[in-house]
Amino acid sequence: MNWTAIVPLKAAADRKTRLTGALDSGAQAALAEGMADHVMATLASVPAIASIWVLSPEPGDIPGTVWEPDHGKGLNAELDRVCAALAGKRLLVIHADLPLLCAEDITALIMAADAAGAAIATDRHGTGTNALAMREAVCVGFAFGPGSLALHVQRLPHATVIRREGLAIDIDTADDIAAAQSALPLGRW
Structure with missing residues (x-):
């Protein structure tokens, strides 16, 4: 299994602006x-991940990754x-704000995608999508943003929905930080 992971990453000045307060x-x-x-290192630790592409408007210097320019569309x-560009290949799209992510989470997601054709990792609220894996990449019209889980399930009706803490807790708000802190062992945060 050779998977390509795509990690969207905003320009440094635009990251986590909802945490301003x-x-x-x-x-x-x-x-x-x-x-x-953390997300890049976790991806790199999974043998099934053959390459990691960082989709960003800024070229990065992240060892072991390939920069894919984000053209601002x-x-x-x-x-x-x-x-x-990756049609027909195994594709994983995963967000870069998953502090509890572990290799087992990624393995569970891609194994589910291998079995069902696609797998979607929901956020902790059960409404968003934090990762999406397809055994054969097809352009279904990605729908990341508010309410994305329902849209992705509609577009990939055969997909398995995965609920795992490491994939579910993403950091966008102060409440998300509190959720991550309460889920982590003492001393890790």
Whole structure:
């Protein structure tokens, strides 16, 4: 199994801006960078992940990754473009703000996709999509954003929906930080 992982990553100045009231800009940047590094390292630890592409408007210097330029057409349009280039290949799209992500989460997601053709990892609220895997990449029209789980299930009706803590807890708000802190063992956060 050779999977290509796509990790969308905003420009540094645009990351985690919804945390402005909870964290100062330096803390926001450090949190965003730390989570992205964690997600990249976790992906790299999974033998089935053959390549990691970072979809970003800024070229990165992340070891072991390939930079794919984001041309500013919006996340879903950019993912559709990349998906077209990878048509027929095993594709995983995963967000960079998953502080509890572990290799077992990724393995469970891609195994479910191998079995069903596609798998979708929901957020902790059960309404969003934090990761999506397809055994054979097809352009279904990505729909990341509010209410994305229902839209992705509609577009991929055969997909298995995965609910795992490491894939579900993403960091967008102060409440998300609290949820992650309560789920982590003491001393890890």
